[in-house]
Amino acid sequence: MKRVFLLVLDSLGIGSTKDSYKFHDLGANTLGNIFKYLYKKKMNVLQENILKIPVLTSLGLIHALKKSCGKFPKGCDKNSKIIGSYAYSSPISKGKDTCSGHWEIAGSPVLHEWEYFTSLNNSIPCSLLKKISQKTGIVNFLGNKHSSGIEIINFYGLEHIKTKYPIIYTSADSVIQIACHENYFGLKKLYSLCSKIRNVLNHSKYNICRVIARPFINVNKNFIRTRNRKDYSMKPAYNTILEKFLLEKNSYVISVGKIYDIFSGKGISKKISLYSIQDIFKFLNKELLIKQKNNKNTIVFVNFIDFDSLYGHRRNVIGYAKELELFDKELYKFLNLMTNNDLLIITADHGCDPTWIGTDHTRENIPILLYKKFLKPRYLGHRKTFADISQTIAQYFGMSKMKFGTSFL
Structure with missing residues (x-):
């Protein structure tokens, strides 16, 4: 063999x-x-x-x-x-x-060409966010912009803990990323949310490659991402x-x-x-x-x-x-x-x-x-x-x- x-x-x-x-x-x-x-x-x-x-x-x-x-x-x-x-x-x-x-x-x-969120300051369109809210029950998201993952959790981390609103952002890749605190929001809840967003994209006009769950925690006064990232990809x-x-x-x-x-x-x-x-x-x-x-x-x-x-x-x-x-x-x-x-x-x-x-x-x-x-x-x-x-x-x-x-x- x-x-x-x-x-x-x-x-x-x-x-x-x-x-x-x-x-x-x-x-x-x-x-x-x-x-x-x-x-x-x-x-x-x-x-x-x-x-x-x-x-x-x-x-x-x-x-x-x-x-x-x-x-x-x-x-x-x-x-x-x-x-x-x-x-x-x-x-x-x-x-x-x-x-x-x-x-x-x-x-x-x-x-084929992937689609990217490059308009409106690299944000996800309001029409798509509305569909995501309807399917997930999440009434509001933080962020919604092109950003480094470390920068955005440092900027919105405290507000996320207070409101429990997920942080949503994108990058130069064909991707939607969702960052949530493992303890205050919950890992299983984050995975479920990303799975539902993947399903929304699969039934939409947007040809987006991945939805990525980006869990993080806080250590002292700093926020750090954990190894529990999970990607929800399209299929080859x-x-x-x-x-x-x-x-x-x-x-x-x-x-x-x-x-x-x-x-x-x-x-x-x-x-x-x-x-x-x-x-x-x-x-x-x-x-x-x-x-x-x-x-x-x-x-x-x-x-x-x-x-x-x-x-x-x-x-x-x-x-x-x-x-x-x-x-x-x-x-x-x-x-x-x-x-x-x-x-x-x-x-x-x-x-x-x-x-x-x-x-x-x-x-x-x-x-x-x-x-x-x-x-x-x-x-x-x-x-x-x-x-x-x-x-x-x-x-x-x-x-x-x-x-x-x-x-x-």
Whole structure:
């Protein structure tokens, strides 16, 4: 039996796409600009090199970055021995959001345009709010504007606790976000509210990708978001590799992190709600050591959310760099536990350059790193769609072809 471990470093872009100017992202380069920032500041994140990621470097990450943007960043180890195959890929999906990136990786690119709330100061139209109120029984909402999640809960948090009115806001993504206090409003009540809003959108003219529950608590005088976020997404337009895998093979699909929510549970056998790098790798290492579930082929699909949510969106370059170094250290242990029948694919879903203006995602190419014991390392070229990943997985398991993408095996 074979296993694929598909790890998504959420937001680890490696250079602007050709169409990035349409998104006002020309020049964005998440990994490249982290190197540039650290080199310019002459900062040593863990008291050693500019950015100490020897395992990712040996898998070809820095070479993929060079292929994408034309040059090696200052301070990198460009002479490291390469033990994995590598590529860079451009998206064909119309957006630069989480769902578009992950769905395209899974073989279902978003070829239609999402709708965004960009009028009236980026607020949600009154007509839609009225429908939401009618269906949910919520008479009033706070906020209703384009905002950073941290800023809006700090601004409206006390008023929310006093009135129990949910905080509603949006961003550059196709999304409605609802922030409520876990104790004063209630987590189950928040989830129910977001589920009802998702249902309203499904029966409206608005093609909005996600409704996100954003629970928070207060610690001393500060409000902080908790790990109990939940996404209510639309479903992909085409069958994904996950659904196809379950249908065609004696198989098992494990989702880790927010993967289950991104795919609305479709094609998932088991959901693992872990989010920190340490917790995720503890689970993955344990998974490597045990026998495969009922002797089944397995896909383990993992999202590492903190790169994006804690450091990319918050424009925290040092935090992002430290998170990369932590990931690299954990990855070393993981590689040593892999068996001959394990295939590792490391990639990203979009960019979120922590040196860029604003707080939104950035339109970027992504890395694709491929590792399997005894597989000859090579450059896999410029891939024209993220869907090449799912096509490769389909070939690896001997499945019929996906609708999109070209295998690089």
